[in-house]
Amino acid sequence: MGGWDLKIGEIKQSYVTDEEIWKALNQFFTHASTKMSYKYGLLKSLIENLYNINENLELMFNDVFYSFTKIYWNLVIHHNLWQSNSKNQISAIQKTLEDICLKYSIPKEWTFDKLPYSIQIETLDSIKKIGEKYVIGAFYSDTNSIFYEFNIKRGYLKFNRPVYKFLQKHQRTITYLTNYHLAKFLESNNKIPNINYLLGKVEVISKRDSLSKYLEILTKYDKEYCFYCGKVIKKEKRNKHVDHFIPWSFIQNDNLWNLVISCQKCNIQKRDNLAEEKFLDNLLLRNQDLSKEIEEENNNFFINYKEEKLIQLYQYSIYNGFSNIWSPNIS
Numbered sequence: 001m002g003g004w005d006l007k008i009g010e011i012k013q014s015y016v017t018d019e020e021i022w023k024a025l026n027q028f029f030t031h032a033s034t035k036m037s038y039k040y041g042l043l044k045s046l047i048e049n050l051y052n053i054n055e056n057l058e059l060m061f062n063d064v065f066y067s068f069t070k071i072y073w074n075l076v077i078h079h080n081l082w083q084s085n086s087k088n089q090i091s092a093i094q095k096t097l098e099d100i101c102l103k104y105s106i107p108k109e110w111t112f113d114k115l116p117y118s119i120q121i122e123t124l125d126s127i128k129k130i131g132e133k134y135v136i137g138a139f140y141s142d143t144n145s146i147f148y149e150f151n152i153k154r155g156y157l158k159f160n161r162p163v164y165k166f167l168q169k170h171q172r173t174i175t176y177l178t179n180y181h182l183a184k185f186l187e188s189n190n191k192i193p194n195i196n197y198l199l200g201k202v203e204v205i206s207k208r209d210s211l212s213k214y215l216e217i218l219t220k221y222d223k224e225y226c227f228y229c230g231k232v233i234k235k236e237k238r239n240k241h242v243d244h245f246i247p248w249s250f251i252q253n254d255n256l257w258n259l260v261i262s263c264q265k266c267n268i269q270k271r272d273n274l275a276e277e278k279f280l281d282n283l284l285l286r287n288q289d290l291s292k293e294i295e296e297e298n299n300n301f302f303i304n305y306k307e308e309k310l311i312q313l314y315q316y317s318i319y320n321g322f323s324n325i326w327s328p329n330i331s
């Protein structure tokens with residue numbers, strides 16, 4: 001297929017139907033060159049950053065490749081999985097990650113989250129260079145040049161509007177498909193007990209070890225009560241949970257504007273469900289306050305946040321099958 005050495009890509013056809021997008025995606029899954037696992041990793045990273053676009057549907061490479069780097073660190077270092085289809089040819093990304101691991105004597109069992117921030121950034125910079133060179137253009141070509149336009153020098157890609165809508169509408173299915181194909185690729189090139197072993201790993205590969213960083217920020221601004229049931233949360237840390245308002249399994253990201261503090265009981269009861277709509281309204285208000293206070297401290301957490309985005313996300317969650325609406329048991 002080629003396309004890997006492109007520096008700039010334009011959208012070949014800006015009006016595309018859902019059928020045409022499914023066709024391009026199917027072709028990508030079934031015919032894309034499978035020498036390396038990269039393109040699945042890129043699609044996973046795009047999905048994870050679907051709600052990090054700016055108002056022009058542009059996604060910065062820094063965001064895309066932060067997810068991408070985290071995914072590959074966890075696959076290569078933490079899970080020790082080979083990323084090319086040839087035993088004799090190590091993938092450039094795997095080589096880079098292993099070199100960094102060696103350079104700083106990082107224990108193999110460490111996940112990306114455990115790395116000191118400076119090493120995370122150094123790793124991101126190296127992986128981004130490889131990704132810009134070998135992955136962005138290749139994925140663009142493999143999906144028929146209709147998914148996005150991009151400019152390597154300016155460091156961004158811009159979604160084709162109908163494709164962006166499509167990804168929102170079918171986010172959950174595409175996540176499943178991508179995880180499945182990535183796991184399948186890894187299965188053919190690694191010795192593993194069974195495909196479920198890998199599928200389980202791939203599904204949570206970008207999940208954070210801990211949300212304590214967010215707990216700290218939220219505790220500073222929110223009062224000490226549960227976002228859902230409103231009860232005061234007992235002082236002990238284990239009673240205080242950070243909850244993904246839109247379930248993590250859908251959004252696959254930890255945007256601060258989607259995180260709330262909840263008591264243990266609500267967190268456990270809510271699980272993978274959506275909360276009823278009045279909590280969406282409450283969250284929109286909470287975000288108004290939180291973003292104002294955070295702005296003063298020069299924080300980036302709300303940089304691409306828009307109220308419409310959260311409302312859309314809520315609606316698309318339901319559209320994608322999160323139709324079991326939860327409300328707290330207040331008694």
Ligand SMILES: [Zn+2]
Nearest residue numbers: 226229263266
């Ligand atoms: Zn509660």
